Amino acid sequence: MTDKNGFFDLSKTGLTRRTALKGLAAGAGLAVAPGFVRYSQAQSSAPIKIGFQCHRTGIGAAYGRWYERTTAAAVKAINEAGGINGRPVEVIIEDDGTDPGRGAEVVGKFATQHKTDIVYGTLFSHVVIGSAPAAGEAKMPYFVVSEGHHVASTKLNRYVFQPGITDVKSQIQAMAPWIAANAGKKVTQIFPDFAFGYDHRDYLPPALKAQGAEVIAQIAIPPTESSFTKYFPQIPAETEVIYHVMVGPAVLTFVKELGEFYGSNRPQLFGFIDSLEATDINSPGLEFLDGSHFWEGSPRYAQPDDSAAQKAYRAAVGIDDNGAAVGDPKDVSTAAHMFGCWETLYVVKKAMEDAGYKGPEDRAKLVEATEALTEFAEGPEHPQGPKTFNGKIHQCFGIQNISKVEGGRLNVVHKTKIEDGLYEPEGDYTTQPL
Amino acid sequence: MKEASPAKAYALHVGVIVLLFALSFVLPEYHHGLLARIMVLAVFAMGYNMLFGYVGLLSLGHAMFFSAGLYGAGLAVIHLGWSVPAAFAAGLACGALLALVIGLLALRTSGVAFMIVTMMFAQVFYLIILYLAAWTGGDQGLVVPQSARVLVLGSTSLGLTNPTVRYMSALVLFSIVLLMTLAVVRSRYGRVLVAIRENEERTKMLGYDTFSNKLAAVVVSGTICAASGAAYALLFGYVGSTFASVQYSILPLLWVLLGGAATTLGPLIGTLFMYYVVDITSGYTSAYLLIVGIALILLVLFFPKGILGTIRQRWLGWLP
Numbered sequence: 054m055t056d057k058n059g060f061f062d063l064s065k066t067g068l069t070r071r072t073a074l075k076g077l078a079a080g081a082g083l084a085v086a087p088g089f090v091r092y093s094q095a096q097s098s099a100p101i102k103i104g105f106q107c108h109r110t111g112i113g114a115a116y117g118r119w120y121e122r123t124t125a126a127a128v129k130a131i132n133e134a135g136g137i138n139g140r141p142v143e144v145i146i147e148d149d150g151t152d153p154g155r156g157a158e159v160v161g162k163f164a165t166q167h168k169t170d171i172v173y174g175t176l177f178s179h180v181v182i183g184s185a186p187a188a189g190e191a192k193m194p195y196f197v198v199s200e201g202h203h204v205a206s207t208k209l210n211r212y213v214f215q216p217g218i219t220d221v222k223s224q225i226q227a228m229a230p231w232i233a234a235n236a237g238k239k240v241t242q243i244f245p246d247f248a249f250g251y252d253h254r255d256y257l258p259p260a261l262k263a264q265g266a267e268v269i270a271q272i273a274i275p276p277t278e279s280s281f282t283k284y285f286p287q288i289p290a291e292t293e294v295i296y297h298v299m300v301g302p303a304v305l306t307f308v309k310e311l312g313e314f315y316g317s318n319r320p321q322l323f324g325f326i327d328s329l330e331a332t333d334i335n336s337p338g339l340e341f342l343d344g345s346h347f348w349e350g351s352p353r354y355a356q357p358d359d360s361a362a363q364k365a366y367r368a369a370v371g372i373d374d375n376g377a378a379v380g381d382p383k384d385v386s387t388a389a390h391m392f393g394c395w396e397t398l399y400v401v402k403k404a405m406e407d408a409g410y411k412g413p414e415d416r417a418k419l420v421e422a423t424e425a426l427t428e429f430a431e432g433p434e435h436p437q438g439p440k441t442f443n444g445k446i447h448q449c450f451g452i453q454n455i456s457k458v459e460g461g462r463l464n465v466v467h468k469t470k471i472e473d474g475l476y477e478p479e480g481d482y483t484t485q486p487l
Numbered sequence: 488m489k490e491a492s493p494a495k496a497y498a499l500h501v502g503v504i505v506l507l508f509a510l511s512f513v514l515p516e517y518h519h520g521l522l523a524r525i526m527v528l529a530v531f532a533m534g535y536n537m538l539f540g541y542v543g544l545l546s547l548g549h550a551m552f553f554s555a556g557l558y559g560a561g562l563a564v565i566h567l568g569w570s571v572p573a574a575f576a577a578g579l580a581c582g583a584l585l586a587l588v589i590g591l592l593a594l595r596t597s598g599v600a601f602m603i604v605t606m607m608f609a610q611v612f613y614l615i616i617l618y619l620a621a622w623t624g625g626d627q628g629l630v631v632p633q634s635a636r637v638l639v640l641g642s643t644s645l646g647l648t649n650p651t652v653r654y655m656s657a658l659v660l661f662s663i664v665l666l667m668t669l670a671v672v673r674s675r676y677g678r679v680l681v682a683i684r685e686n687e688e689r690t691k692m693l694g695y696d697t698f699s700n701k702l703a704a705v706v707v708s709g710t711i712c713a714a715s716g717a718a719y720a721l722l723f724g725y726v727g728s729t730f731a732s733v734q735y736s737i738l739p740l741l742w743v744l745l746g747g748a749a750t751t752l753g754p755l756i757g758t759l760f761m762y763y764v765v766d767i768t769s770g771y772t773s774a775y776l777l778i779v780g781i782a783l784i785l786l787v788l789f790f791p792k793g794i795l796g797t798i799r800q801r802w803l804g805w806l807p
Contacts, residue, residue, distance in 0.1 A: 109773040110773055110775075110776070147769070147770070148769050148773055148775070152729060153628060153725060153727050153729050154729065154730065157723060157725065158521065158524065158766075161517065161520045161521070162517055162521075162766075165515070165516035165517035165519075165520060166515070166516070166517035178626075178627045179626055179627045179628055179727055179728075179729060182624070182627050182628050182629070182630060182725065182727070183628060183725045183727055183729075185630060185725075186630055186631070186633065186648075186723065186724030186725055187723070187724075189633060190633065190648040190724075201627070203627065208630060209630060210630075210633065246617065246618075247617050247620070247625050247626040248620060248624070248625040248626050248627040249626075251620055251625065275614070276617070276626075277614075
C-alpha cells in the first residue's frame with residue numbers, strides 16, 4: 054500500500070524521539086494494564102459455547118429433563134478436566150417445545166443471536182428433521198442425540214451428526230439374531246402407526262429373515278387410539294413372539310389389556326424400552342411384563358458387571374441403582390438414551406481438539422475432524438461401550454443390551470456386538486460441499 | 488366506524504411495507520430471520536382473518552389449508568423436481584381446491600357446528616398425511632433440499648436460503664396479500680361479507696346469495712393460507728405433519744384475536760406479539776406458557792377487541 058499524502062511517512066509528522074518514547078511507554082503501560090490482560094485472556098480462554106436445543110416442554114419433556122441433567126454432568130466433568138482446548142465449555146439452553154417449527158427458530162437463534170460454536174442435544178426425529186435445514190444454511194455443526202435413522206439415511210446435510218447414540222435401524226438389526234435364537238421364529242409386530250413404528254415395521258422383517266425367522270403379522274395401531282383390545286384378535290395363534298414398540302401415555306393401557314387378553318398363557322414378549330422410558334417398571338398394570346425382554350441402549354438398573362466408567366457416569370449424572378434420580382425414586386430416568394448426551398459431548402471435545410478449533414471460523418474444520426473419527430474406546434468418555442463411527446454417514450455404531458424383566462427390575466441377559474448392527478451405507482455426506 | 492379515505496388507508500399500509508423493507512437493513516441478524524418467518528405466518532393469519540374477521544365464521548381447521556400449500560409445494564419439489572414458481576403455484580392450487588371442497592361441505596353448517604366440522608376435516612387431513620407416510624414422511628416430515636430452493640429469474644438465480652432473498656421474498660408475499668386484503672375489504676364484495684357477519688338473514692333478504700359469497704370467502708381464505716404454507720416450505724425447507732395438527736389451527740385464531748379481528752394489520756401485530764412474547768419469556772423460564780397466558784388475559788381485559796381492534800374503537804376509527 055502506498056501513501057501519496059505522506060500519512061504514513063514518519064519523517065513528515067514531526068515525530069521526535071521524546072514523543073516516540075512516550076508512545077512506547079504508553080503502549081507498554083496499556084499492555085500491562087488489568088483491562089488489557091483480561092482481554093488477552095478472553096481471546097484464549099473465552100468459553101466454547103454449546104447451544105443446547107432442549108425439549109423442556111411438549112411431548113419430549115421427560116427426555117428433555119434428563120438430557121439436561123446428563124449434559125450438565127458431562128460439561129462439569131469436561132470443565133473440571135480442563136475444558137476443550139483449554140477453554141471452558143458453556144451451555145446455552147433454548148426450549149424448542151418439541152416442535153419442529155420452533156426447533157428451526159431455535160437453531161437460528163443459536164447461530165445468529167447467541168453465536169454458539171455448535172448446536173447439540175436434539176432428540177425427537179421431527180424436530181431434528183425440521184431443524185436440520187436451518188443448521189445446514191447457517192453452516193452450524195448440529196450434533197443430535199436422536200437415535201432416528203434420518204442422519205444415517207444421508208437425507209439431511211453435511212452439518213448434522215449423530216456420534217453418541219446408535220440409530221434405530223442398527224438397533225433393530227442387532228436384535229434379530231437374539232430374538233430368532235432365544236424367543237421364537239414366528240413374530241407378530243404391534244407398532245404405532247407413525248414413523249417410529251414404521252422404522253420397526255420396515256427394518257425388522259429383513260433382519261429376522263436373515264436369521265431364519267419371519268414376521269407373520271404386522272398390526273399398526275393409530276396414534277390416537279386409547280383402547281387396544283379390539284386389535285389383539287388379529288394376532289395369529291401360531292405367534293411365538295409379540296414384538297411391541299408402543300409409545301406414549303397409552304402404553305400402560307396397552308400392556309394391561311394385553312395381559313387381560315392372554316392371561317398367564319402368552320407368547321414371548323419383546324419390546325423397546327422407548328415405550329417405558331421415564332416410567333417405573335413396577336407401575337400398577339405392568340406386572341404382565343414380568344419375564345419379557347426389552348432392548349436398552351444403556352441399562353436402566355445397575356448391573357453386577359458394570360464397569361468403573363459406567364459407575365462413575367451414573368454417579369455423575371445422579372441416578373441410583375434403580376435408574377431413578379438419587380433421592381427421588383419416582384423420578385425414573387431415560388437411561389437407555391441419555392448416555393448419548395454424555396458421549397456426544399466427549400466426541401465434540403475430541404473433534405474440536407483434533408481440529409484445533411478456535412471459533413466459528415473453524416466450523417468447517419470441525420466437520421471434517423468429526424468425519425475423520427473412526428472409533429471410540431469404552432471408558433469414562435464412552436461408558437455405554439465401545440463404538441465405531443462412519444464419517445460418511447455421520448453415524449456411530451455400538452453394542453446393544455437385551456434385558457429381562459425379573460423381580461421388578463431389568464437385568465441385562467445379552468449384549469450384542471458392534472458388527473451385529475452394521476449395515477451398508479446409504480450415501481456419503483462427505484461429497485457435499487462445506 | 489368512520490370510513491378512511493382510500494389514500495389514507497393505502498398510505499398507512501404502504502408505510503408499513505416500507506417500514507418492513509427498511510427494517511431489513513437495520514435489524515440484527517437473528518431478528519431479521521425471525522421477522523421473515525413472522526411475515527410468512529402473518530399471511531397465514533391474514534387468510535384466517537378473511538373468514539373469521541370479515542365473515543364471522545370461526546374455523547378450527549385452517550391448519551389443513553396451510554398444510555395443503557406446505558405439502559403441495561414441498562412434495563412437488565421433493566418428488567417431482569418442480570421449480571420454485573411451479574411448486575408455489577401447486578401449493579396455491581392445492582389450497583384453493585381443498586378450500587372449495589371443504590367449503591361446499593362445511594358451509595352447510597354454521598356457528599359451533601361449523602367449528603367442529605372444520606376441525607374434523609382438518610383431523611382427517613392430518614391423519615391422511617400420517618397414513619401416506621411413504622410420500623409425506625409421516626410425522627417426521629421431509630426436508631426440501633437446499634439445492635432445489637433456488638428461484639431462477641431469467642439469467643439470475645436467487646437462493647432462497649440467502650437471508651436477504653428470504654426476507655424480501657417473505658415481504659413481497661406479505662405485501663401482496665396485505666394490499667389484496669385491503670382491496671377486498673374495501674370492495675363491494677368485502678361489504679357483503681361484513682353484512683353476512685352482521686346479519687345473514689337480512690343480507691339474504693336484500694337479494695344476496697350468501698352461500699356463494701361465503702364459499703368464495705372460504706376459497707380466498709384457504710388460498711391465502713396455502714400461499715403461506717407454500718412459502719414456508721420453500722423458504723424454510725421443511726414440511727411436516729405438525730403444521731397440520733390442531734395446534735396450527737388454533738394459532739392463527741390466537742394471532743388474529745390478539746391483533747384485532749377484522750383489521751387488516753391486526754394479523755401482523757398479533758403474530759409479531761405472540762412470537763416475541765414466546766421468544767423472550769422462554770429465555771427466562773420453562774413455564775413461559777404461563778406468562779404467555781397471563782399476557783393474553785391482560786390483553787383480553789384491556790384490549791377486548793385485540794390490539795388494533797381496540798385502538799380503532801377508542802382512538803383511530805378510520806383504521807381499516
